Amino acid sequence: MSDFSFEPTGRIFKERAALLEEWTPDTLVGRDQELQQYHAALQPVIEAETPSNIFLYGKSGVGKTAATRFLLDQLEDSAADVDRVDLHTVEINCDGLNSSYQTAVALVNELRDPANQISNTGYPQASVYQFLFNELDKLGGTILVVLDEVDHIEDNSLLYKLPRARSNGDITTARLGVIGISNDLSFRNQLSSKVRSSLCEKEVSFSAYDATELMKVLRQRVSVAFNDDVLDDGVIEMCAAYGAKDSGDARQALDLLLETGDIARERNAEQVSEEHVREARERLQTDQVIEGISNYSLHGQLVLWALTLLEEQDETPARTRDIRGPYEQLCDREGTDPVSDRAVREYLAELETLGIINSTEINRGKGGGKFKKHKLNQSTSSVKAGLKELIGTIA
């Protein structure tokens, strides 16, 4: 048998899928306060009253979508037993739907059967809204429309029209409630006051998870995902502590636990240890750095590449003016004009904030002046992995 043949080991994981994004837990732990408020905001639905429009906000990965799915499932189950309530839910993610127009088209198509879909262009906006109101009225009963990542809609028109559709007489039979979900904390404040007052009738703010809450989230998954007793003491605590410190994001904490298990399996370990958590964290951080660099602006990348070249020649820490030369040469090869010294300094400051480089201020006192010296704060190999596409285009 070659060294690279595959054999199932059953080691470490019982059901690895329980740590993946798409796995939905039956109950939601660690969100008691948020669930209580959200539940209260949905109560009018089961009373057969007009639903409130609800706005959920909080950082990424704090359970807004999970809480929505969980409570709407509960609500649908309960509504099935109440004769006066005929509940329908429609959920769309607005990522990629940048305008009210596109969102309205997506909603119409969600409500229509596949044979009757409308295209993304060619209709006046008013007609698309009319299609939408007709579909909502046709469906009737109580309809909850969930707009996840609602901040991607760049204009306010639909967010003004939809929550007021009933009071404005645009729909007559259906009782409509809109649930808007946003990661962008400034989005609410940027809405016009007219939109805000109707879209945000009830608001539920989701806070970042603390370590205790993340521990609950992780424990719930561990019992499904891992073989019994395979985790050393302290592994869950450590993942939760890192998760709370880094972002309070459950998705990241779950990713860390998954990577930890993968590393243990790669190493043929019997147990998952704290050392595996440390390694997993390093790996994920490197991945994040690489991704951050690859999404960075062209000149930011060119400045970083220039510093990387100096680092490879052992010429760091380097002053901003020493970076200028290699930066200009790279601009020349890329066929672009270099940006000003000031802009280069701004890129360097940004790269420092992102943790990609390290800058130290040197103060030579009177006459000597103040300046900064820069070096990479990440390995040259991970920085170059992030710059790979750019290096490929001009190598």
Ligand SMILES: Nc1ncnc2c1ncn2[C@@H]1O[C@H](COP(=O)(O)OP(=O)(O)OP(=O)(O)O)[C@@H](O)[C@H]1O
């Ligand atoms: N309280 C929780 N219990 C169990 N799993 C959770 C909990 N909170 C979040 N998760 C899981 O973490 C991941 C991210 O959660 P969710 O999608 O709800 O975040 P979000 O606040 O909507 O942020 P985003 O907009 O980035 O998706 C999902 O896989 C979800 O199942």
